[in-house]
Ligand SMILES: C[C@@](CO)(OP(=O)(O)O)[C@H](O)COP(=O)(O)OP(=O)(O)OC[C@H]1O[C@@H](n2ccc(N)nc2=O)[C@H](O)[C@@H]1O
């Protein structure tokens with residue numbers, strides 16, 4: 001049997017005033033507060049939205065709850081985002097007394113401009129609902145356009161919207177090219193789908209009565225373009241309308257890197273150079289963005305590493321240490337996607353595979369090694385450009401496993417392709433060495449010998465794959481501090497050998513890991529342990545559990561246990577996970593060259 005519709009008492013004008021008085025609320029201009037006090041109007045809005053019962057609706061700016069109650073009456077589930085703490089607190093109470101299905105409402109006290117997605121909405125609401133499918137709102141008038149565009153972008157699951165806004169804004173949102181009201185909001189909303197006017201609303205349905213007219217806009221999402229094209233398209237739209245009276249050739253000159261480039265892009269997009277932004281529809285802007293873009297989207301990968309051998313000599317006059325390092329690339333792979341952009345804006349999104357591998361939350365865009373790598377590659381070719389980076393991390397942060405260096409290496413490769421840079425592999429190696437000692441290895445992967453500062457890398461060819469268990473530590477360890485402790489101990493070698501002995505080569509080739517286990521060594525071990533004596537216990541746990549060998553990776557604090565086979569690795573992982581200070585264990589194999597099976 002179908003459940004009966006919820007019973008709801010909509011708010012009357014008297015109820016609105018009572019509620020406001022009880023809350024000591026005087027509608028404020030800054031938050032654009034005008035409350036609808038007419039039942040007919042809120043029912044009309046809900047009817048115009050045309051939604052099936054049970055739809056999860058996002059409402060922004062519910063105020064005292066007039067529209068919220070009408071949505072609940074129509075059997076919707078409502079997430080209401082309210083910025084005013086008094087109103088946000090009062091709304092659930094109002095709904096409890098006026099609706100027999102108050103569980104269909106959840107209120108989120110937040111600025112709608114800060115909502116980043118359906119997951120974020122759930123997190124803030126403290127409950128897990130399916131994503132909202134529709135936005136129905138009497139939008140705060142002073143921020144209606146950014147809220148509407150921002151939510152449509154942030155929550156791709158929103159299929160439709162029915163919003164009440166100031167009438168002039170409604171006309172702008174729905175205007176087409178050539179019309180007097182056509183502008184930035186019209187072109188940007190058209191990127192996402194179709195908008196049309198859905199009726200005017202008189203001033204008398206509000207309390208207090210506003211000084212502006214209102215209208216409804218109905219929006220239907222129709223995705224037609226690639227998300228990666230949005231930034232450039234929107235930049236072009238902003239520029240074209242910022243200088244409305246200029247011809248497009250002039251208006252877009254700065255953004256495109258000169259009037260000639262702008263002219264060439266316009267020509268290849270089939271757009272008259274003398275036309276103005278108001279003549280271009282969204283299809284034209286997208287075509288123009290494609291013609292003007294400074295490159296193409298490109299992706300590359302690089303892996304984290306452990307050092308099977310790390311000999312360290314006394315520092316030279318630069319304070320850097322000559323090394324002999326045997327790198328082993330792991331199947332913990334970082335992937336960097338470079339999206340070139342018009343203009344100069346640079347930003348980066350870093351996604352870490354799990355909480356245990358740490359995060360880069362405190363890192364500024366300019367310090368991000370992947371950003372520095374792309375900039376260095378561009379600079380080498382005398383270029384400057386905007387770009388967006390997407391970094392997918394699997395290597396633990398600050399664990400002595402060169403995750404940042406892998407990001408830089410992948411970014412160099414991806415940037416070369418994205419911007420079609422005239423750089424040879426040798427050029428990339430040179431740029432890599434300036435970015436950090438481990439970056440050159442990141443370009444190569446697999447098994448490799450690192451000489452010089454570890455940045456002169458020679459690949460050693462294929463070798464049997466080993467299984468390692470990595471004990472990831474709760475806290476990172478700073479590489480310079482470990483080198484400083486090493487110097488203070490006076491343990492530095494006079495010089496490092498520049499090759500591997502035949503015994504080493506045999507051990508590396510032997511599928512049985514025993515011989516290798518006897519050779520693995522790291523000169524930084526004592527320095528790392530002097531800073532972090534707690535790591536000893538983790539090493540002991542590996543040895544006690546029968547690891548072929550247990551060692552510190554690079555400058556630490558990751559402790560590595562070499563396993564005989566997969567089953568042995570699982571047992572080692574259990575033993576290491578129980579050791580103090582271990583945040584997580586990861587089973588990894590190597591040597592691995594990213595992109596090769
Ligand atoms: C120790 C090793 C072993 O592979 O790796 P991690 O454990 O850090 O991953 C590397 O040598 C680290 O390489 P990487 O982390 O890229 O070093 P860089 O960014 O160039 O330098 C960081 C700091 O390490 C010191 N450093 C690095 C390399 C080297 N040959 N001598 C040094 O003295 C310097 O104090 C420098 O300021």
Ligand SMILES: Nc1ncnc2c1ncn2[C@@H]1O[C@H](COP(=O)(O)OP(=O)(O)O)[C@@H](O)[C@H]1O
Pocket residue numbers: 360363367368369370396397398399400401402403404405407408476477479554555556
């Ligand atoms: N893309 C990046 N990934 C990781 N760390 C980065 C990155 N860019 C800059 N860093 C900085 O470098 C430090 C160590 O880098 P990382 O390569 O993760 O460890 P390690 O040098 O110990 O191998 C981090 O703590 C961080 O401050």
